[in-house]
Amino acid sequence: MTRKSLIISPELCIGCRGCQTACKGWNQLPATKTVNKGTAENPPDLTPNLYNKIRYVEIPSASNPVRWLFVSQRCMHCDDAGCMKICPAPGALFKTEEGAVAFNKDKCIGCKLCVSGCPFNIPRYDEKDKISKCHLCSDRIAEGLAPACAKTCPTGAIAYGDRDTMIGKAQSAGYQKLYGEADLGGLGILYAFKDAPRVYGMDEHPAIPEAVVFWHKTLKPLAYWGLGGAVAVSLLHYIAFGSKKDEEEVKKDE
Amino acid sequence: MSNNMVKKANAFEIMNHWALAISFFILVISGFGFLFHLEQLNSVFGSFSQMRDIHNWAGVVFAVSLFFTIFNYLPLALSISGDDITWIFKGGGYFSKKAAVPPQDRLNTGQKLFYIFILLAGMAISASGFVIWLMPEVKKWIYLSFLAHNIGFDLMVIAIPLHIYLGTLANPGTFRIMVYGTVPIEWAKKRHAKWVQKMGI
Secondary structure, three states, rough: OOEEEEEOOOOHOOOOOHHHHHHHHHHHHOOOOOOOOOOOOOOOOOEEEEOEEEEEEOOOOOOOOEEEEEEEEOOOOOOOOOHHHHHOOOOOOOEEOOOOEEEEEOOOOOOOOHHHHOOOOEEEEOOOEEEEEEOOOHHHOOOOOOHHHHHHHHOOOOOEHHHHHHHHHHOOOOOOOOOOHHHHHOOOOOEEEOOHHHOOOOOOOOOOOHHHHHHHHHHHHHHHHHHHHHHHHHHHHHHHOOOOOHHHHHHOOO | OOOEEEOOOOOHHHHHHHHHHHHHHHHHHHHHHHHHHOOHHHHHEEEEEEEHHHHHHHHHHHHHHHHHHHHHHHHHHOOOOOOHHHHHHHHHHHHOOOOOOOOOOOOOOOHHHHHHHHHHHHHHHHHHHHHHOOOOOHHHHHHHHHHHHHHHHHHHHHHHHHHHHHOOOOOOHHHHHOOOOOEEHHHHHOOOOOHHHHHOO
């Protein structure tokens, strides 16, 4: 199975938030009463019932007094996913054949460590303390359908397809480098940015927190090497020196 | 107690030690389960959710037991003298077949140092465990605690097998202290001369 991905082009997005609604529809997530805060960004943040949110960035300048950027914010489906590294419960987070980072609430133990492992601040927890986030409509894409957000997007701002093919197309359309092409082993969500990532509210160089990397690469293997080593050293010592003997016994031996 | 035996550990100390030991084994086994996704442990713990609860509550038992060890060992462990320094330079006599180390108190130098180590590592691993359990949303605390918890874990799985070896195979006659609390006077005179002298036997 080839890796699938979304390419998100903020410049094509008109901020209709049809993707937010379609996502809720497919994933059967309840609507939440929202408050008008004078911005198109609504609700203000991802919630356990909101897997995908349009971030609204307004950048007025002298040459362009009206520059609105709409950026879909959601799980980035990292190839090298920090959440999966840190998760202590097998099967709670898993990779699908299409490269989506999906979850199984029945296996989730509610420790919330994935929140600290994620470089993008994505995982949220529902009222039962189970993980909740975008899973790239893993149930749809397994059947060859596009994710609900991409399916409903009227402008092509969210495009879905084979990752490599899509990257090729974007390159021929003039995008030298997509955001997320190489970060974290390659992200499953790619952005066609026309400006620096921070303009769109994204990290220039997203990375798994160093504490998590150090733990995974060094402390984790040290646990079994350390345990095995301590047992081996004890046995070797016993073979070399044996039990502690008292002076009389030592004399007796001689 | 027969006349040729002497009491080295009281009932409180023995029970305290076993509470610490049993909770430690539960914590380490489930800890390895979490680290390496050992689904085989489901046959023991039921599920990873239950293993999490058991791990957390065993941690409470461990932390409380660790606190009570302070009364049993800390003042003695901190009383380091010249004899202890000599003991260290002689490697506790463990690296020579002709053991000759300075006279020892109720705890020997190795036991004193081991206790201080366990107290510090145990406090770090307990405190960080409570942070991971109770404050999972505070990221900067989680990173620090996650490192402390895992470094503490590595140190413990190295130190405890050595402790078990030293308390059984390496020093015959020692393990009974954690079962009966008593040792033969003759044995005590050889291993803990300073302590026997203090008691005036």
